Amino acid sequence: MKRLSLIAALLLPALALSAQGLSLEEVRADVRKAAAWFRGHEYNEPAETPKAPAGFKPFNISTYARHGARLYSKESLYDQMHVLMTGAKADGQLTPLGEQLLERSEAVYHRVRGRAYDLTELGQEQHRQVADRIWDAWKGVFKDRRTIVARSTQTNRTILSMAAALDEYRLKDSRLRIKFDASAADMGVLNPTSKYNPRAEERDWSRAFEADTARWNPPFKRLWQENLDPQSYFGRFFKDPSVVLKVFKNYINAARMFYFYLSFSEALGEDESLMYLMAPDDAFKAWECENFRMYSCCGATPLYKGRNWALEEALVRDFLKYWEEDIEGGDVAARLRFGHDYKISGTLALLDAARWNITESDPRKVKEIYDFGKLPMASTLLFALYRNSEGEVLVRCTLDEQPVHFPIPCFIDGRGRVFADFYRWEDFRGHVKARLDIADKILETT
Numbered sequence: 001m002k003r004l005s006l007i008a009a010l011l012l013p014a015l016a017l018s019a020q021g022l023s024l025e026e027v028r029a030d031v032r033k034a035a036a037w038f039r040g041h042e043y044n045e046p047a048e049t050p051k052a053p054a055g056f057k058p059f060n061i062s063t064y065a066r067h068g069a070r071l072y073s074k075e076s077l078y079d080q081m082h083v084l085m086t087g088a089k090a091d092g093q094l095t096p097l098g099e100q101l102l103e104r105s106e107a108v109y110h111r112v113r114g115r116a117y118d119l120t121e122l123g124q125e126q127h128r129q130v131a132d133r134i135w136d137a138w139k140g141v142f143k144d145r146r147t148i149v150a151r152s153t154q155t156n157r158t159i160l161s162m163a164a165a166l167d168e169y170r171l172k173d174s175r176l177r178i179k180f181d182a183s184a185a186d187m188g189v190l191n192p193t194s195k196y197n198p199r200a201e202e203r204d205w206s207r208a209f210e211a212d213t214a215r216w217n218p219p220f221k222r223l224w225q226e227n228l229d230p231q232s233y234f235g236r237f238f239k240d241p242s243v244v245l246k247v248f249k250n251y252i253n254a255a256r257m258f259y260f261y262l263s264f265s266e267a268l269g270e271d272e273s274l275m276y277l278m279a280p281d282d283a284f285k286a287w288e289c290e291n292f293r294m295y296s297c298c299g300a301t302p303l304y305k306g307r308n309w310a311l312e313e314a315l316v317r318d319f320l321k322y323w324e325e326d327i328e329g330g331d332v333a334a335r336l337r338f339g340h341d342y343k344i345s346g347t348l349a350l351l352d353a354a355r356w357n358i359t360e361s362d363p364r365k366v367k368e369i370y371d372f373g374k375l376p377m378a379s380t381l382l383f384a385l386y387r388n389s390e391g392e393v394l395v396r397c398t399l400d401e402q403p404v405h406f407p408i409p410c411f412i413d414g415r416g417r418v419f420a421d422f423y424r425w426e427d428f429r430g431h432v433k434a435r436l437d438i439a440d441k442i443l444e445t446t
Contacts, residue, residue, distance in 0.1 A: 020355045020369065020370065020371055020374060021366075021367045021368045021369055021370060021371050022034075022036070022284075022287065022291070022367065022371045022373060024280075024281070024284045027280045027281075027283055027284040027287070028280040028281075028284075031275055031276060031278055031279075031280045031283050032266070032273060032275045032276070033373070034263075034275070034278065034280070034283035034284055034286065034287040035262075035263040035266045035273075035275050035373075036263070036287055036290075036291065036371070036372055036373030036376075037294070037341055037372045037373050037375050037376055037377070038069075038263040038264050038266045038267065038376075038377065039266045039373070039376045039377065040068070040069055040122070040126050040266075040376050040377045040378055041126075041376045041377075041378065041379060041400045043129070043133065043400075043401070045401075046136075047132075047133035047134070047136040047137040047401070048136075048137055049137045049138060049140070050396065050403075050421075052386050052394070052396075052419070052422065053386075053388075053394070053411060053413050053417075053419050053422065054413065055388040055389060055390075056386040056387065056388045056392075056394055057140055057386060057387065057388075058138060058140055058141050058384050058385065058386050059141060059144070059145065059326075059333075059385055059386070059387050060141060060145070060323075060326045060327075060332065060333060060334070060335075060384070060385040061134070061138055061141055061333070061334045061335075061382055061383065061384050061385070062319060062322060062323065062326075062334070062335045062337075062382070062383045062385075063134075063334070063335070063336050063337060063380055063381060063382045063383070064190075064315065064319075064337040064338075064339060064343060064344060064347065064380075064381045065127070065130065065161070065165075065336070065337065065338050065339070065378060065379065065380040065381070066339065066340060066341045066344060066375060066376075066377065066378060066379045066380070067119060067123065067155070067157040067158045067160075067161040067338060067339070067340065067377070067378070068119055068120075068122070068123025068124060068125075068126040068127045068157070068160075068161045068164070068377050068378040069119070069120050069122045069123035069126060069266065069267035069268075069377040069378070070117055070118060070119050070120060070123055070157045070267055070377070071112055071115050071116060071117060071118050071120065071264060071267055072116060072117075072260055072261070072264040073116055073117050074116055075113070075114065075116040077257055077260065077261055078109060078112050078113060078116075078261075079113075080247050080248065080257065081105060081257075081261050082105075082106070082109050083247055084243070084244065084246070084247040084248075085098070085101065085102040085105060085106070086102070086106075087243075087246065087247075088102075088237075088238055088243050089102055091243070092239075093238050093239050093240060093243050094237065094238065094239070095235075095236065095237055095238065095239060097236050097237055097277060098236075098237035098238055100277065101237055101274065101277055104272075104274055104277075105261075105265075105274065108265075108268060108272060112268075117155070117156075117157060118156065118157060119156065119157040119160045119161060120267045120268060120269075121269075122267060122268065122269045123157065123160070123161065123164075123267065123377060123378070124160060124161070124164040125164070126377055126378035127161045127162075127164040127165040127168075127378050128164050128165065128167070128168045129378075130165065130378055130380050131164075131165040131166075131168035131169055131172075132168055132172075133401070134334075134380075134382070135168075135169065135172045137401075138334075138384070141333045141334065141384075142173065142176070142333045142334075145330075145331050145332060145333035146173075146175060146176055146177050146331060146333065147176070147177045147178075147179065147330075147331045147332045147333060148166070148169060148176055148177070148178045148179070148332075148333060148334045148335075148336065149179045149180075149332055149334070149335050149336070150162050150165070150166055150178065150179065150180040150181070150335075150336040150337075150338070151180070151181050151182070151183075151186050151190060151336070151337055151338070152180070152181070152182040152190070152337075152338040152339070153182065153186075153187060153190045153191050153338065153339045153340065154182050154183070154184060154187060158182070158338045158339055158340070159182045159338075161338050161378070162180060162182070162336070162338040165336065165338075166178055166180060166336075177331075184196060188200075188314055189314050189315055189317075189318045190315065190337055190338075190339045190343070191206075191339055191340060191343065192311045192312050192313070192314040192315055192343070192346075193205060193206050193209070193308075193311050193342060193346075194206065197311065197314055199311065199313075199314065199443055200311055204307065204308075204311055206342065209296075209297045209298075209308070210297070214296075214297075215296070215303045215304065216292070216293060216296030216297070216301070216303055219292070219363045220289065220292060220293050220296070220363070221252065222363070223288070223289045223292055223363050223364075224252045224255070224256075224289045225252070227285035227286070227288060227289055228251060228252060228255050228285070229282075230242075230251045230255075232279065232281075232282060233251075233255055233258070233279075233282050234251075234254070234255075234258075236277075236279060237277075244258075255286060256286070256289075256290070259278075259283070259286040259287075259290065261274070262274045262275050262277060262278055263275060266377075267377070287367075287373075288366075288367045290372075291366065291367060291370065291371065291372050291373075292363045292366045292367070294345075294372040295360075295366050295370045295372065297342060298341075298342040298343075298345040298346045298349070299345055299349060299356070299366075299370055299372075300349045300356065300357050300358055300359045300360075301359070301360075301361075302359050302360075302361050304446070305442065305446050306438075306439075306442040306446070307442055307443065307446040308346065309345075309346040309347075309349035309350050309439075310350060310438075310439035310440075310442040310443050310446075311346070311439075311443070312343060312346040312347045312349075312350045312439075313350065313436050313439040313440065313443070315337075315343060315347055316347060316350055316351065316432065316435075316436060316439075317436065318337075319383065319432075320429070320432055320433075320436075322335050323383070323385065323395075323429075324429075326385065327385065327387075327393055327425070341372070341375045341379065344375050344379060344381050344399070345372070345375055347381065348381070348399070348404065350435055350436075350439055351406065351431075351432065351435055352406065352407055352431075352435055353397075353404050353405065353406055354404075354405040354406070354407070355369075355405075358370070374399070374400075375399075376400075379399065379400055380399070380400060381397070381398075381399050381404075382397065382398050382399075382401075383395060383396070383397050384396045384397075384398075385425075386422070392424070392425075393424075393425035394411055394422045394423065394424060394425065395422070395423050395424075395425055395428040396421055396422050396423070397421070403420070403421040404421070405421060406423065406428070406431060407431070408423045408427050408428060408431050409423075409424075409427060410422060410423065411423060411424055
């Protein structure tokens with residue numbers, strides 16, 4: 001029996017390698033799913049601490065969270081849509097569905113002007129909810145340790161996300177000692193693909209990955225060209241689809257901006273979402289294109305030979321540094337980091353996490369193995385440390401409360417019972433260090 005248990009422990013991570021893409025059927029059932037990473041996570045179950053092996057209790061958690069729901073990054077989009085829709089109305093070019101889009105979007109136009117990239121009220125509420133769920137699930141961590149250390153990148157959406165979370169923790173227990181910071185000194189760690197990271201070159205900065213000269217751009221454009229039918233896409237809203245060319249430079253540009261505009265309405269809340277106006281098939285095709293772009297920027301794509309995710313070594317070393325420090329002792333119950341979606345995806349690829357480590361060169365097949373929507377607004381990567389009376393330490397990792405699997409043998413207790421997703425600290429630390437060595441080699445040779 002013990003031999004069978006050992007085999008099961010070794011195979012559990014491998015069994016988790018199933019695809020995690022989004023299907024057309026799912027989008028046809030709920031078109032809002034095509035809004036992907038612009039949505040928030042839906043917590044359908046009560047927050048609960050996973051059952052640990054007998055004698056082990058959690059004593060420390062460490063997180064990296066994406067900011068909450070925010071508006072689109074360019075102010076110009078809201079102005080462009082305002083000009084396009086009101087102009088089409090004046091020219092008698094709107095269909096009945098176009099009239100609905102005009103009415104709904106104009107109702108919020110003046111609310112969103114001047115707020116590009118800003119965290120919304122929903123975004124703040126999302127991080128309050130995450131903090132509330134962490135508290136409910138991990139109360140035991142805060143019984144003997146009272147300090148929370150929080151750090152954020154220097155953007156208002158991440159700082160306000162941190163503030164909302166910390167405000168919730170204060171409401172839970174006024175005795176907590178909360179330290180927080182948002183310094184340029186941490187930017188190279190919390191946002192390793194930025195100019196603040198000494199190992200990142202200008203070609204590695206986030207803007208470089210989003211430029212027209214990026215390696216993913218040619219196949220990305222081809223994918224859009226193959227997927228886009230202007231009559232289907234825009235004919236729902238305009239009697240003559242070419243009206244969009246009065247504002248946008250070409251059909252692909254217009255289609256992308258429409259997709260972003262409708263998707264980002266999710267940041268205002270379900271009642272004000274415009275995603276229901278998209279045809280599911282068109283929404284899925286737009287998601288497929290943009291999902292390929294995101295996979296190319298921060299997934300296990302072969303395009304950059306791993307350099308895009310290897311840069312996250314700065315963040316992983318930060319985790320490792322404080323794990324080792326908090327295992328030794330101290331009063332820190334939680335270390336909270338607030339940043340961006342790229343970082344979570346890249347970190348999971350660096351750590352060789354199941355389902356995040358799949359390399360795919362065919363743009364058409366990326367949708368089958370990768371869904372950036374698994375990193376919605378306020379998405380939270382959480383590592384928990386457990387210890388027993390003998391000083392043994394275990395590690396468990398979750399992404400939005402779902403277990404993350406690594407190619408490491410799972411913990412087996414003295415009775416031969418396998419505890420899926422619990423890893424001995426020594427095994428986990430060895431895995432992390434081995435992956436950091438690989439990242440170092442990639443950065444030195446690419």
